[in-house]
Amino acid sequence: MSFARTDGRAPDELRRVCITPGFLPYAEGSVLIAMGNTRVVCSASLEDRVPPFLRNQGHGWLTAEYSMLPRATQTRTARETGRGGPSGRTHEIQRLIGRSLRAVADMKVLGERTITIDCDVLQADGGTRTAAITGAYVALALASQQLVKAGKIQRSVVTDQVAAISVGIVGNTPLLDLKYDEDSRAEVDMNVVCTGDGRFIELQGTAEREPFSRAQMDELVALGTRGIEALIAIQKKVIAQA
DSSP states (O other): OOOOOTTOOOTTOOOOEEEEEOOSSSSSEEEEEEETTEEEEEEEEEESOOOGGGTTSSOOEEEEEEEEOTTSSSSOOOOGGGGTSOOHHHHHHHHHHHHHHHTTBOGGGGOSOEEEEEEEEEEOSSOHHHHHHHHHHHHHHHHHHHHHHTTSSSSOSBSSOEEEEEEEEETTEEEESOOHHHHTTOSEEEEEEEETTSOEEEEEEEESSSOOOHHHHHHHHHHHHHHHHHHHHHHHHHHHHO
């Protein structure tokens, strides 16, 4: 008997996904992405500078920051500014978001400018990092459109799409798009990040109890890939209509 999901979804079914463009009026590109009860605001901002290590090289930079509101979770979490700075988890997620977007961005198009991606979690119910990547891509694509329209760049920064999703094994059942009550009891937890043409940027897979087999890993990767294909279709529709 397969694991029964508390929201009634099939094992290979995404939560309801809604991406609202233009959520922040002042950013070059922004969205609110909702995947079930996980909600993340993602914005892309342009600055006319680059880090010191890139000065006088003629190309730009893309970086990311991630944070979670104190009551994004069931109990209040103290702000990281009051705890001496970002935690190891936050640093890891920021680096993942940045890597994922730089993989599909042409930095030469920017000139000596920086795009900063900000991902702020309003409500967390599992999959915040994957939702952040998926939403941040749309924010970046919208920012690129705006910058081309304004004549600041000659063509879009983005060279492909990118999206991410969580998969895992719960109750011996492979599941797509884990929410918190599933993620917290998963035997295997994995995040999959892919480009629009199906290439992998990141696979983060962890056995929480017993080690998993190659067959199980292949099944989870295939499940994640199908989920990402669905997310990429949603991204395309949002960008086309924005």
